[in-house]
Amino acid sequence: NLSDRLQAVFAKLTSRGVLSEADVDAAMREVRMALLEADVNFKTVKEFVARVRERAVGQEVMKSLTPGQMVVKIVLEELTALMGTSESRLVFSGRLPAVVMLVGLQGSGKTTVAAKLANLLRKQGKSPLLVACDVYRPAAIDQLEALGSQLGIPVYRGEATDVVAIAEAGVKDAIARMRDVVIVDTAGRLHVDEEMMAEAAALKAALRPDQVLMVIDAMTGQDAVNAATAFAERVDFDGVIVSKLDGDARGGAALSVRAVTGRPIKFAGVGEKLDALEPFHPERMAKRILG
Amino acid sequence: LLRKGPDLDQAFWEDLEDALLQADMGALATSEMVDRLRDLAAREALPDAEAVIDRIQSEIAAEVASDRPDPFGAPPVTVLVVGVNGTGKTTSVGKLAKSLSEAGNRVVIGSGDTFRAAAIEQLRVWAERADVPVVERPHGSDPAAVVFDTLEAAKQRGADTVLIDTAGRLHTSADLMLELAKVKRIAERESPFPVRVVLVMDATTGQNGLVQAREFDRALGLDGIVLTKLDGTARGGIVVAVARELGVPIVRIGVGEGADDLEPFDPGAFAQAIVG
Numbered sequence: 001n002l003s004d005r006l007q008a009v010f011a012k013l014t015s016r017g018v019l020s021e022a023d024v025d026a027a028m029r030e031v032r033m034a035l036l037e038a039d040v041n042f043k044t045v046k047e048f049v050a051r052v053r054e055r056a057v058g059q060e061v062m063k064s065l066t067p068g069q070m071v072v073k074i075v076l077e078e079l080t081a082l083m084g085t086s087e088s089r090l091v092f093s094g095r096l097p098a099v100v101m102l103v104g105l106q107g108s109g110k111t112t113v114a115a116k117l118a119n120l121l122r123k124q125g126k127s128p129l130l131v132a133c134d135v136y137r138p139a140a141i142d143q144l145e146a147l148g149s150q151l152g153i154p155v156y157r158g159e160a161t162d163v164v165a166i167a168e169a170g171v172k173d174a175i176a177r178m179r180d181v182v183i184v185d186t187a188g189r190l191h192v193d194e195e196m197m198a199e200a201a202a203l204k205a206a207l208r209p210d211q212v213l214m215v216i217d218a219m220t221g222q223d224a225v226n227a228a229t230a231f232a233e234r235v236d237f238d239g240v241i242v243s244k245l246d247g248d249a250r251g252g253a254a255l256s257v258r259a260v261t262g263r264p265i266k267f268a269g270v271g272e273k274l275d276a277l278e279p280f281h282p283e284r285m286a287k288r289i290l291g
Numbered sequence: 292l293l294r295k296g297p298d299l300d301q302a303f304w305e306d307l308e309d310a311l312l313q314a315d316m317g318a319l320a321t322s323e324m325v326d327r328l329r330d331l332a333a334r335e336a337l338p339d340a341e342a343v344i345d346r347i348q349s350e351i352a353a354e355v356a357s358d359r360p361d362p363f364g365a366p367p368v369t370v371l372v373v374g375v376n377g378t379g380k381t382t383s384v385g386k387l388a389k390s391l392s393e394a395g396n397r398v399v400i401g402s403g404d405t406f407r408a409a410a411i412e413q414l415r416v417w418a419e420r421a422d423v424p425v426v427e428r429p430h431g432s433d434p435a436a437v438v439f440d441t442l443e444a445a446k447q448r449g450a451d452t453v454l455i456d457t458a459g460r461l462h463t464s465a466d467l468m469l470e471l472a473k474v475k476r477i478a479e480r481e482s483p484f485p486v487r488v489v490l491v492m493d494a495t496t497g498q499n500g501l502v503q504a505r506e507f508d509r510a511l512g513l514d515g516i517v518l519t520k521l522d523g524t525a526r527g528g529i530v531v532a533v534a535r536e537l538g539v540p541i542v543r544i545g546v547g548e549g550a551d552d553l554e555p556f557d558p559g560a561f562a563q564a565i566v567g
């Protein structure tokens with residue numbers, strides 16, 4: 001891991017307090033490699049290493065008995081700061097019903113997250129309604145209905161193929177049935193699919209959601225920033241949910257998306273079961289990325 | 292890269308490195324490749340940027356090319372389609388069923404994901420699109436039992452291509468990997484012809500893709516990879532490391548959500564998309 005690799009770099013130091021430019025270069029190369037191996041975006045890594053270097057040539061490392069450990073401490077601090085504070089609450093405007101809309105690339109975990117969120121909100125005393133706006137994927141609506149049925153949470157499915165019409169009817173249904181939060185599941189889409197991105201933007205404009213959340217797969221590599229940037233520009237989301245964190249992907253994509261879009265990570269999906277949704281822990285994520 | 296000018300200046304090498312990293316080639320593989328090319332250029336074995344790019348393209352293409360057989364290429368065969376959650380297995384089974392059936396194979400599908408909500412319903416739609424029979428058991432059944440029934444049906448129908456969809460699972464789940472190994476054993480016991488295993492990988496996957504391939508290969512033995520979602524901006528560069536370490540051939544690519552969006556794998560095109 002990075003700790004061991006930095007120790008090896010600094011092991012060759014013969015006298016304490018005399019770190020050369022070359023020593024710092026070697027240490028920064030190790031930090032860079034570790035972050036790239038963890039799937040942090042290559043641009044984010046450049047900026048991050050530049051910041052760490054600034055601190056690495058400062059007193060705290062130069063005067064340290066264990067410069068390698070000091071650099072690891074700095075990296076962890078900077079990563080945690082970059083991950084942001086944990087704000088795993090969903091802020092609603094007060095208008096009823098509140099609306100949460102989920103977006104993201106194909107297969108990221110949106111439909112599962114929709115059900116998990118409904119489950120969580122119900123535990124918090126809300127009465128959610130799930131709305132099925134994926135009219136493309138075979139049996140997508142059946143999937144959401146099956147999950148809703150497992151939880152005993154109602155699912156609205158429309159007749160139309162126009163997702164705006166379905167969503168608006170879903171909100172009316174929530175009002176009629178006195179449900180106080182609507183969770184809208186949408187189809188997976190590519191950020192380069194102009195028609196589908198226009199659909200997402202139109203759906204958001206019609207619904208004026210309290211929260212638009214982008215679901216991102218923890219194993220996503222460099223492409224996470226391409227997708228997140230495009231979704232931020234075209235649809236604009238309020239927060240991120242990172243899914244499949246129960247695996248062993250390091251999850252650097254989460255850091256990059258946060259760094260590049262500034263949007264907070266709200267929750268972590270940690271399994272296929274419908275209670276497998278946790279608040280996001282920035283320091284835990286930072287440690288995981290460091291390996 | 293070439294548009295920035297013909298010279299091999301620092302900016303060129305940095306841009307080249309960025310292109311390889313962006314494609315998910317990985318930090319170590321990227322620096323090895325770039326260092327080696329810089330050395331060749333310095334010794335004047337490579338005159339300009341165009342020469343460097345051509346060289347990298349042919350190296351990448353050579354790494355991912357394979358002369359191992361296409362598991363779908365020589366029926367009769369039973370293929371287990373496996374992989375982590377959400378990569379495109381069910382969709383790829385549907386696409387494969389259609390193209391193989393159109394090519395004259397007698398295809399039967401086994402609905403082996405008895406776990407996830409509406410997985411059976413999803414595959415049923417694909418089987419209809421491909422106009423291929425699908426064998427099912429109720430949700431919650433033992434997937435090995437579905438494999439058994441599917442192979443019985445295949446024998447009765449004189450099928451020569453059996454495609455088994457399986458539930459997505461993380462390689463970190465020991466129980467689920469054991470379940471899959473059992474499914475393969477049942478397939479080998481009941482299949483009148485060879486059983487192959489194909490891993491479906493998502494092109495957006497980063498370095499974890501190598502771990503996935505390693506673990507699925509260790510548990511089951513892999514005969515091929517289908518790389519999906521190449522119609523996005525991800526390049527799937529992690530398969531270079533997979534090819535290098537495990538030698539598993541990439542046998543198809545997924546380029547969309549439609550029934551015909553499956554193509555043969557072209558190493559040259561793959562390399563060109565990374566450093567074009």
Ligand SMILES: Nc1nc2c(ncn2[C@@H]2O[C@H](COP(=O)(O)OP(=O)(O)OP(=O)(O)O)[C@@H](O)[C@H]2O)c(=O)[nH]1
Nearest residue numbers: 106107108109110111112188244269270271376377
């Ligand atoms: N292990 C694990 N699997 C998950 C998690 N979240 C979702 N999944 C699985 O990932 C797969 C895809 O989940 P879906 O909810 O269908 O993903 P989606 O984003 O709705 O997919 P599309 O609608 O096709 O874009 C399913 O097999 C889920 O069970 C998670 O946190 N951990």
Ligand SMILES: Nc1nc2c(ncn2[C@@H]2O[C@H](COP(=O)(O)OP(=O)(O)OP(=O)(O)O)[C@@H](O)[C@H]2O)c(=O)[nH]1
Nearest residue numbers: 106107376377378379380381382459520545546547
């Ligand atoms: N753009 C694009 N989307 C794809 C491709 N292949 C699959 N998909 C989409 O990816 C999503 C997941 O596909 P599935 O076939 O359900 O994936 P899976 O591996 O069977 O998922 P689980 O069974 O839940 O593990 C769906 O929305 C598919 O339409 C592809 O080549 N390109």
Ligand SMILES: [Mg+2]
Nearest residue numbers: 110111134140
């Ligand atoms: Mg979905």
Ligand SMILES: [Mg+2]
Nearest residue numbers: 380381404410
């Ligand atoms: Mg599936």
